[in-house]
Amino acid sequence: MGFKARARANDSKAGDDRKKKDVKEGKDPCGVNGCDGWADSTMGGRSLSVSDAEDMWGKSVVVRKNRVRVCKSCYRSWKKTNKQDDYY
Numbered sequence: 001m002g003f004k005a006r007a008r009a010n011d012s013k014a015g016d017d018r019k020k021k022d023v024k025e026g027k028d029p030c031g032v033n034g035c036d037g038w039a040d041s042t043m044g045g046r047s048l049s050v051s052d053a054e055d056m057w058g059k060s061v062v063v064r065k066n067r068v069r070v071c072k073s074c075y076r077s078w079k080k081t082n083k084q085d086d087y088y
């Protein structure tokens with residue numbers, strides 16, 4: 001009858017206590033107009049060359065120091081469009 005002998009030993013108490021801010025804020029806004037992502041490298045942002053970025057988004061990009069900083073998702077869509085297999 002020792003049915004319930006298997007008590008949950010590791011009842012992990014990792015509750016959602018930390019409710020800091022679920023909206024991540026970066027410092028580098030994405031350079032694609034209309035996108036509100038962040039281009040911080042800590043957040044997966046990347047920088048593209050101006051011509052690469054303009055191929056994809058035309059003139060609606062913000063150029064900084066000859067580069068266009070884009071957020072992760074913009075970079076991914078760019079990557080998709082420019083099917084490059086150089087990194088997996």
Ligand SMILES: [Zn+2]
Nearest residue numbers: 030035071074
């Ligand atoms: Zn973006």
